[in-house]
Amino acid sequence: xxxxxxxxxxxxxxxxxxxxxxxxxxxxxxxxxxxxxxxxxxxxxxxxxxxxxxxxxxxxxxxxxxxxxxxxxxxxxxxxxxxxxxxxxxxxxxxxxxxxxxxxxxxxxxxxxxxxxxxxxxxxxxxxxxxxxxxxxxxxxxxxxxxxxxxxxxxxxxxxxxxxxxxxxxxxxxxxxxxxxxxxxxxxxxxxxxxxxxxxxxxxxxxxxxxxxxxxxxxxxxxxxxxxxxxxxxxxxx
Amino acid sequence: xxxxxxxxxxxxxxxxxxxxxxxxxxxxxxxxxxxxxxxxxxxxxxxxxxxxxxxxxxxxxxxxxxxxxxxxxxxxxxxxxxxxxxxxxxxxxxxxxxxxxxxxxxxxxxxxxxxxxxxxxxxxxxxxxxxxxxxxxxxxxxxxxxxxxxxxxxxxxxxxxxxxxxxxxxxxxxxxxxxxxxxxxxxxxxxxxxxxxxxxxxxxxxxxxxxxxxxxxxxxxxxxxxxxxxxxxxxxxxxxxxxxxxxxxxxxxxxxxxxxxxxxxxxxxxxxxxxxxxxxxxxxxxxxxxxxxxxxxxxxxxxxxxxxxxxxxxxxxxxxxxxxxxxxxxxxxxxxxxxxxxxxxxxxxxxxxxxxxxxxxxxxxxxxxxxxxxxxxxxxxxxxxxxxxxxxxxxxxxxxxxxxxxxxxxxxxxxxx
Numbered sequence: 001x002x003x004x005x006x007x008x009x010x011x012x013x014x015x016x017x018x019x020x021x022x023x024x025x026x027x028x029x030x031x032x033x034x035x036x037x038x039x040x041x042x043x044x045x046x047x048x049x050x051x052x053x054x055x056x057x058x059x060x061x062x063x064x065x066x067x068x069x070x071x072x073x074x075x076x077x078x079x080x081x082x083x084x085x086x087x088x089x090x091x092x093x094x095x096x097x098x099x100x101x102x103x104x105x106x107x108x109x110x111x112x113x114x115x116x117x118x119x120x121x122x123x124x125x126x127x128x129x130x131x132x133x134x135x136x137x138x139x140x141x142x143x144x145x146x147x148x149x150x151x152x153x154x155x156x157x158x159x160x161x162x163x164x165x166x167x168x169x170x171x172x173x174x175x176x177x178x179x180x181x182x183x184x185x186x187x188x189x190x191x192x193x194x195x196x197x198x199x200x201x202x203x204x205x206x207x208x209x210x211x212x213x214x215x216x217x218x219x220x221x222x223x224x225x226x227x228x229x230x231x232x233x234x235x236x237x238x
Numbered sequence: 239x240x241x242x243x244x245x246x247x248x249x250x251x252x253x254x255x256x257x258x259x260x261x262x263x264x265x266x267x268x269x270x271x272x273x274x275x276x277x278x279x280x281x282x283x284x285x286x287x288x289x290x291x292x293x294x295x296x297x298x299x300x301x302x303x304x305x306x307x308x309x310x311x312x313x314x315x316x317x318x319x320x321x322x323x324x325x326x327x328x329x330x331x332x333x334x335x336x337x338x339x340x341x342x343x344x345x346x347x348x349x350x351x352x353x354x355x356x357x358x359x360x361x362x363x364x365x366x367x368x369x370x371x372x373x374x375x376x377x378x379x380x381x382x383x384x385x386x387x388x389x390x391x392x393x394x395x396x397x398x399x400x401x402x403x404x405x406x407x408x409x410x411x412x413x414x415x416x417x418x419x420x421x422x423x424x425x426x427x428x429x430x431x432x433x434x435x436x437x438x439x440x441x442x443x444x445x446x447x448x449x450x451x452x453x454x455x456x457x458x459x460x461x462x463x464x465x466x467x468x469x470x471x472x473x474x475x476x477x478x479x480x481x482x483x484x485x486x487x488x489x490x491x492x493x494x495x496x497x498x499x500x501x502x503x504x505x506x507x508x509x510x511x512x513x514x515x516x517x518x519x520x521x522x523x524x525x526x527x528x529x530x531x532x533x534x535x536x537x538x539x540x541x542x543x544x545x546x547x548x549x550x551x552x553x554x555x556x557x558x559x560x561x562x563x564x565x566x567x568x569x570x571x572x573x574x575x576x577x578x579x580x581x582x583x584x585x586x587x588x589x590x591x592x593x594x595x596x597x598x599x600x601x602x603x604x605x606x607x608x609x610x611x612x613x614x615x616x617x618x619x620x621x622x623x624x625x626x627x628x629x630x631x632x633x634x635x636x637x638x639x640x641x642x643x644x645x646x647x648x649x650x651x652x653x654x655x
Binding site for chain 1: 247250555557560561565568
């Protein structure tokens with residue numbers, strides 16, 4: 001990988017992006033959006049506003065039709081799909097709303113899973129198992145549970161904390177959290193946000209959290225409304 | 239966490255379904271290899287019906303026909319071989335030994351075969367095994383008979399029992415004036431000998447002394463005591479088993495018999511004729527192999543269907559893998575690895591089932607059907623079959639793998655419900 005260094009300091013940068021899903025029914029137009037290294041950004045958007053599409057573009061699952069998406073200076077646009085998969089593995093940690101874990105693996109195995117696809121992240125962990133356990137301890141997850149229990153036996157709150165650990169392992173520069181608290185009750189939600197901020201601060205990663213719940217926006221460096229940065233493309237305007 | 243380990247854990251988590259699928263594959267593999275074993279075993283048993291005999295001589299007909307009536311006691315001879323021709327030909331220098339056999343009479347549903355005592359030494363089966371007596375011994379008296387294991391079994395005969403030979407086959411005319419005594423019962427061989435009543439060649443002559451054409455002569459019967467005094471040289475025999483001094487002379491003798499000017503005769507090499515006959519019977523064996531191969535295919539298709547039907551509930555899992563950096567190709571190869579692992583496990587379990595079954599059933603198969611199945615290690619052919627099963631599993635898993643590829647490409651890391 002040869003990083004293009006022109007915007008090297010930004011964890012994420014989108015410029016003049018235009019994208020339409022195959023079939024042309026829905027797409028997105030993003031003029032300019034970037035997240036600096038270590039910055040925490042709350043992206044607000046109601047459902048159906050194109051959040052999933054934007055995240056797909058950032059993660060390199062979908063490739064832009066025009067414009068440029070770059071992660072820590074590495075331009076994704078124009079790269080082969082396999083290359084984009086590799087960059088996603090190396091440079092992002094993803095936390096979903098729920099069902100974050102592969103049910104038949106232990107939490108520990110789930111946490112180590114991204115390292116299988118990201119050798120550079122693995123290199124950053126001297127001892128991946130120890131690194132994973134250090135993370136889970138700070139997330140108040142007991143070791144025996146992390147090492148032995150099948151992920152499917154954990155509570156939703158525990159699963160979300162394991163998901164934080166998986167996103168953080170090997171210090172990827174950008175953490176993407178997609179409605180990570182919507183399955184949690186309000187106490188657990190506060191706990192989760194606290195732990196997430198704590199971890200992001202420790203590793204120095206940038207955080208992009210997407211949610212429709214503005215109540216979570218406090219403590220973020222920046223709050224952005226999706227409608228301010230992106231324009232949805234609908235129907236046959238594509 | 240390697241892909242193989244991931245596949246393994248994923249399979250373990252669906253233990254019951256996976257177990258059933260593996261078991262289905264195992265059964266099909268065991269069936270296929272079992273049919274293979276039976277097939278080769280049957281072929282070997284068949285080819286081993288008669289061994290150590292170089293030539294079989296009979297009246298001129300087809301080689302399969304001669305083999306059928308002389309060895310398998312199926313059908314009838316079209317003609318006899320005159321005793322002069324037999325003496326003349328077996329007197330040739332190439333001939334080491336000769337055993338005449340005379341067929342034509344029956345006892346209940348079993349054939350009666352007249353022969354000499356040399357038959358017990360010369361008749362060999364299954365690679366040189368000799369006939370052995372379960373009870374009693376060879377004929378000592380003119381009216382002694384030796385019965386095969388099936389004959390004794392079916393009719394409940396023991397040494398010393400009297401039996402009456404019927405004239406011809408399926409006949410109501412019996413040689414009841416001259417009953418035989420059983421002098422010996424043979425061990426089970428799995429050959430047609432089991433279903434044969436053996437008597438001396440002279441006895442066949444003796445019971446026909448008072449017969450002319452198809453019926454009994456009028457007048458008093460010749461008493462048994464008198465028959466024992468008579469010179470009972472047969473006028474004709476049905477066939478003869480011949481051994482040569484040197485194998486090199488087989489063809490020379492065969493030609494001499496086939497070109498015998500006095501009488502139209504035929505000599506066959508039993509091994510060759512058996513092979514010829516097997517080719518006729520062998521059509522069934524191909525069909526059997528075909529059917530068992532279809533069973534394997536069915537089991538593999540069942541596995542593909544099982545993977546395919548499980549894909550929807552695994553969308554979440556695939557999305558997670560995509561999110562942590564797996565490409566659609568990795569997802570597809572995960573599914574293929576799972577399929578191949580199931581097929582390999584099924585194949586190994588199938589072999590275990592096969593050998594377990596063989597060890598259990600072998601003595602019974604040998605005793606009941608004379609089917610001798612050697613338990614050998616895996617033949618290269620077996621290993622080839624296993625490799626093909628795993629390769630075929632990989633091939634059929636391409637269907638669910640391709641579907642998973644498309645699904646994970648479309649879903650990406652977004653989980654849709």
